[in-house]
Amino acid sequence: MSGPGAVALSWLRGRRDRRLLERIRQHGPTPRFHLPVLRSGEYTVDDFPEPRPEMWTVDAAGLHAWSPERDEPVFDLVWGDIRSFELATTDVRGQRTDTGIWIITERVGRFAVQPRAVIGRPFGASTTKIHILMEVLRSLRREVGPQHDPGRSGRAPADR
Structure with a gap:
């Protein structure tokens, strides 16, 4: 997509992401990394209940999936x-x-997960960016890793 359609999608995605980032700041721990993802696509997780994640955050505890529709993460790992x-x-x-x-x-x-190119843009990341993001996640895992295991994962916060 290009032209006015791309501009409109980017503007809408930017507004939605800003609201989501504000919600993360209000209700979550301070993340070390934000990973914006596509909500639908070939590899998106159909097993996630609605609302599906649009942003993952990474902190000392692990990964947290966020959606603009909820104040808390929809999934913790x-x-x-x-x-x-x-x-x-x-x-x-x-x-x-x-x-x-x-x-x-x-x-x-x-x-x-299918990463988006950047926060505020509705388009998927390039192959090069996907490689970089994977290395960032691997590096963060080595840095804060399994030695920081404060709770059970693989569950939605409401299930605890």
Whole structure:
């Protein structure tokens, strides 16, 4: 998409992301990293209940999935349950293309997220950006890692 349509989508996405970031600031711990993701697409998680995550935050406890419709994360995943981060690939016109990041866990299994290019933009990240984001997640896991396991993961906060 280009032209006026892209401008309108970017403006709407920017407003929605600003509201979501404000909600995260009000109700969550201070994150070390924000990962904006697509809500729908080839690798989006259909197992997540509505509302689906639009932003993941990373902190000393683990990963937290956020949606603008809720004050609390819709899903928490502690570092101790995360085994690895891997590239999610698909065939596009006969060539393998990296389109997301698999999060491989102990309790939940594996699921993929499709990163957006930047906060405030509605478009998916490029292959290069996906590689960089995966390395950032791996680095954060090494930095704060499984030694910080304050609770159970793989559950929505309301289930606790």
